[in-house]
Amino acid sequence: MGVMSIAEAWPPAGRPFTVAELDRMPDDGRRYELVDGVLVVSPGPTQIHQVAALRVASALERATPTGLQVVPEPAVMISADTELDPDVVVVGLAKIGDAKVSTPPVLVVEVRSPKTALVDLITKKAAYERFGVDSYWIVVPDLEQPELIAFGLRDGRYEQVARVTGDEPFRAERPFPVEIVPVRLVAGLRQD
Amino acid sequence: MGAMTIAEVWPTISRAFTVDDLDRMPDDTFRYELVDGVLMVSPAPSVPHQAVLSELAVQLHHACPRGVFAVPAPGMRMSADTELVPDLVVIRQDQLAGRRVTRPPLLAVEIQSPSSALFDPHTRKAVYERFSIESYWIVVPDVDLPELIAFELRDGRYEQVAHVTGERPFRAERPFPVEVVPARLVADLLPD
Numbered sequence: 001m002g003v004m005s006i007a008e009a010w011p012p013a014g015r016p017f018t019v020a021e022l023d024r025m026p027d028d029g030r031r032y033e034l035v036d037g038v039l040v041v042s043p044g045p046t047q048i049h050q051v052a053a054l055r056v057a058s059a060l061e062r063a064t065p066t067g068l069q070v071v072p073e074p075a076v077m078i079s080a081d082t083e084l085d086p087d088v089v090v091v092g093l094a095k096i097g098d099a100k101v102s103t104p105p106v107l108v109v110e111v112r113s114p115k116t117a118l119v120d121l122i123t124k125k126a127a128y129e130r131f132g133v134d135s136y137w138i139v140v141p142d143l144e145q146p147e148l149i150a151f152g153l154r155d156g157r158y159e160q161v162a163r164v165t166g167d168e169p170f171r172a173e174r175p176f177p178v179e180i181v182p183v184r185l186v187a188g189l190r191q192d
Numbered sequence: 193m194g195a196m197t198i199a200e201v202w203p204t205i206s207r208a209f210t211v212d213d214l215d216r217m218p219d220d221t222f223r224y225e226l227v228d229g230v231l232m233v234s235p236a237p238s239v240p241h242q243a244v245l246s247e248l249a250v251q252l253h254h255a256c257p258r259g260v261f262a263v264p265a266p267g268m269r270m271s272a273d274t275e276l277v278p279d280l281v282v283i284r285q286d287q288l289a290g291r292r293v294t295r296p297p298l299l300a301v302e303i304q305s306p307s308s309a310l311f312d313p314h315t316r317k318a319v320y321e322r323f324s325i326e327s328y329w330i331v332v333p334d335v336d337l338p339e340l341i342a343f344e345l346r347d348g349r350y351e352q353v354a355h356v357t358g359e360r361p362f363r364a365e366r367p368f369p370v371e372v373v374p375a376r377l378v379a380d381l382l383p384d
Binding site: 004006010013014016017028029030035036038039040041042043044066081088118119122123126127130 | 197198199202204206207208209220222226227228229230231232233235236306307308309310313314315319352377
């Protein structure tokens with residue numbers, strides 16, 4: 001399949017967006033997601049965002065127990081009209097192999113672009129909560145004050161379980177014991 | 193200028209969208225909105241949604257004091273990268289000119305639909321709060337159990353001031369005294 005143009009991906013007037021349209025979106029660096037049939041188009045991630053995501057993924061990877069797997073930037077299909085594109089997920093190894101993650105990951109990590117704070121912090125968190133994703137972490141790769149906020153499901157609702165900044169370590173228990181220090185996620189990086 | 197197609201208006205580089213991009217979006221029934229440069233494209237509202245909206249607009253119209261107006265679905269531009277289209281706003285006459293609303297209305301109302309169930313109580317509420325819209329109402333047009341949830345600003349934050357269902361009236365004080373009964377908003381939707 002070649003590179004699609006946006007016109008080929010767009011549904012005819014009056015038809016809702018589904019995950020089928022999402023699959024046809026152009027590979028133009030933007031992030032295309034779908035929440036209850038609403039298409040959400042975010043600007044492409046910055047390099048700082050990408051580096052922070054990679055460092056979270058590698059810290060998780062080193063601590064992952066047998067049977068679980070870290071996957072960067074998977075498509076997470078929640079239903080026919082909801083599909084998100086988180087930065088990092090942890091899923092059961094047995095679930096690897098399909099084109100998309102379609103059962104709830106045990107952990108979803110979003111690196112928050114300062115510009116997309118509202119959508120990430122609010123709407124996506126609600127979507128993951130509804131899907132039953134046990135742990136949801138938000139990483140804020142602010143060079144002055146990097147931050148990690150962790151939520152865990154309690155009776156089907158997210159509760160904030162940690163909020164650490166700078167060199168304060170986050171010692172996670174779920175989905176497995178791992179220590180993440182926000183300042184290490186952005187160490188050595190400089191803003192243009 | 194003829195109708196633009198999505199291919200003609202789609203920025204080729206992966207930058208954040210702006211309200212200028214929004215102005216050029218095609219007239220293809222989708223609702224185009226922007227939150228902090230993130231584009232959200234929603235399906236056209238359903239017929240029952242529009243019927244409930246029109247019923248509420250008429251009720252507010254009759255209760256409006258002089259110089260205050262209920263206006264359905266205006267563009268509401270909050271900054272260069274944030275513009276939403278509320279289902280209904282109540283504004284003063286000095287905002288009636290121009291293509292869109294650019295200062296906070298007295299009231300914004302959303303009639304919730306399946307595609308907005310996550311956005312309305314989360315992202316939309318946060319954006320309206322940031323824009324200092326004094327009152328925000330969410331109507332859930334469920335035929336069996338219609339609801340109305342009202343928020344008002346207190347020290348810059350929304351506080352829930354009412355949550356009524358069915359035949360229970362909501363007696364609003366702001367933006368002007370008016371009684372809204374959820375059941376009446378969906379009465380015409382009931383089967384014979």
